[in-house]
Amino acid sequence: MTNLAQPAVTKNQDLEVTIQDLTYEGMGVAKVAGFPLFIEDALPGEKMQVHVLKVQKQYGFAKVVKRLTDSPDRVAGADGAYIRTGIAPLSILAYPAQLKFKQRQIEELYKKARLAIDVLPTIGMKHPLGYRNKAQVPVRMVNGELQTGFYKKHSHDLVPIEDFLIQDPKIDHAIVVVRDLLRKYKVPAYDERTNRGVIRNIMVRRGHATRQMMIVLVSRTWQVPHLKDIVEEITLALPEVTSVVVNLNDKRTNVILGRKSKTIYGQDYLLDKLLGSEFQISPVSFYQVNPVQTEVLYTQAIEAAGLTGKETVIDAYSGIGTISLTMARHAKHVYGVEVVESAVRDAQANAARNHIKNVTFEVGKAEDVIQKWKDADLPVDVLMVDPPRKGLDKSFIDAVGYMKPPKIVYVSCNPATLARDLQLLAGFGYTAKQTQPVDMFPQTQHIESITALTLD
Ligand code: SAH
Numbered sequence: 001m002t003n004l005a006q007p008a009v010t011k012n013q014d015l016e017v018t019i020q021d022l023t024y025e026g027m028g029v030a031k032v033a034g035f036p037l038f039i040e041d042a043l044p045g046e047k048m049q050v051h052v053l054k055v056q057k058q059y060g061f062a063k064v065v066k067r068l069t070d071s072p073d074r075v076a077g078a079d080g081a082y083i084r085t086g087i088a089p090l091s092i093l094a095y096p097a098q099l100k101f102k103q104r105q106i107e108e109l110y111k112k113a114r115l116a117i118d119v120l121p122t123i124g125m126k127h128p129l130g131y132r133n134k135a136q137v138p139v140r141m142v143n144g145e146l147q148t149g150f151y152k153k154h155s156h157d158l159v160p161i162e163d164f165l166i167q168d169p170k171i172d173h174a175i176v177v178v179r180d181l182l183r184k185y186k187v188p189a190y191d192e193r194t195n196r197g198v199i200r201n202i203m204v205r206r207g208h209a210t211r212q213m214m215i216v217l218v219s220r221t222w223q224v225p226h227l228k229d230i231v232e233e234i235t236l237a238l239p240e241v242t243s244v245v246v247n248l249n250d251k252r253t254n255v256i257l258g259r260k261s262k263t264i265y266g267q268d269y270l271l272d273k274l275l276g277s278e279f280q281i282s283p284v285s286f287y288q289v290n291p292v293q294t295e296v297l298y299t300q301a302i303e304a305a306g307l308t309g310k311e312t313v314i315d316a317y318s319g320i321g322t323i324s325l326t327m328a329r330h331a332k333h334v335y336g337v338e339v340v341e342s343a344v345r346d347a348q349a350n351a352a353r354n355h356i357k358n359v360t361f362e363v364g365k366a367e368d369v370i371q372k373w374k375d376a377d378l379p380v381d382v383l384m385v386d387p388p389r390k391g392l393d394k395s396f397i398d399a400v401g402y403m404k405p406p407k408i409v410y411v412s413c414n415p416a417t418l419a420r421d422l423q424l425l426a427g428f429g430y431t432a433k434q435t436q437p438v439d440m441f442p443q444t445q446h447i448e449s450i451t452a453l454t455l456d
Helices: 095-112 169-184 227-237 291-305 322-328 341-353 366-375 394-403 415-426
Strands: 014-018 028-032 035-039 047-055 060-067 134-142 145-151 158-160 199-206 213-219 241-248 260-266 270-274 277-281 312-316 333-338 359-363 382-385 407-412 430-438 448-455
Touching: 014 028, 014 060, 035 047, 095 415, 095 430, 134 158, 134 169, 145 169, 169 199, 169 213, 169 227, 227 241, 227 260, 241 270, 270 291, 277 322, 277 341, 291 322, 291 382, 291 407, 291 430, 291 448, 312 322, 312 366, 322 333, 322 341, 322 359, 333 341, 333 366, 341 359, 366 394, 394 415, 407 415, 415 430, 415 448
Parallel strands: 035 060, 213 241, 312 333, 312 382, 333 359, 382 407
Antiparallel strands: 014 047, 028 035, 047 060, 134 145, 134 199, 145 158, 199 213, 241 260, 270 277, 407 448, 430 448
16 A cells, blocks of 8 residues: 555545545545545545545545535445444445446455456345335434434444335334333333443344244343333234343443343244245344345355255354255255354254254354364365354365365355455465355345355
């Protein structure tokens, strides 16, 4: 990187710029004598007057004062709240351009990492709105009134929101119903400053296929005033609700869910269906948030694995066993590993629920358990990985290098760690021809993809 002695702009300066690029977070980038300025609500090609908010050594931030020209890809009338809160930072960009943006992001990371892998066009959704099957919204007092909404980016200032754009509208409605009941029964909202108050968050999950709904009240105390009345009114107002859970989180933390939950009404889990199998999902277990695209993603992953019924498969980071059980129908045996205990219990119950016997699930860190499987000489044909954003642990990749499965299928939700891991795997002789992005998170900057690797 060039070491600029002096930034070319100063704080509070007003300038006219042309946007040249979009960052991976979906902010516009303008360059002033080579010095990058990041600007919200700005698209490549657009000319605008901006006001410089902040200047750092290598880059600065500015805000739009007046847009002088519009990009042909700009969506007219987009709501600024979705950008300010980071709910949908790409909602100003036309959907076909979002899909290209995601493809190009991966291409650029591969170029930097010197990886010669083709990136295919992103598989998008037909209706890229209202897709999320899960919501987690903070509950706070704003100007003396209990509100639900979303934080302004990089802050804990709550912006009250009723229509979340990308969430299942039935979930948006459920949140308003619960909010109004909390108001009616004067249940205190949590106060972060003092660590007092009661309700911190409302989490809602809805089964896209089953139309079941789970409401989780994340509370600082087990004692929730008028809980019985509130639950009764919830079930009357929302007939889809099949469980109401209180989750205890009494810590000063940004982590949303605590470790203990109590079912107040109905089942301990939500049921949903994917690709013909039925899955139970406990409150703290991971479940893909875009059910329509999950089926596309899993179908691609299974195809990439090239299963014939004879293979031994490891599914690392297996969650509630969705990929493992879907693959088990086309493999000899699938071994899943997952760190969250309740997710593994769900996975085992899901195997029984779907009468699938050729699976084994273990609780533990993938990097530890894979070591054990390697030591036991498990004859692995396909290694499936679907890690969280931080990607694969270095020790996991080392174990793979010694285990040498002939095929790896890498499902990634972060192309930066994907590129890093593909470079490391290349060191052990693994190469890939192509990466297939699947848009799991329309209107947001998040990028999901699948890459099949083989051993040279
Ligand atoms: N394949 C699943 C889950 C993918 S999300 C699905 O498609 O639904 C990633 C999962 O990895 C989460 O369930 C998370 O709890 C788990 N996880 C995170 N770190 C882990 C680790 N070090 N070892 C094993 N699992 C881990």
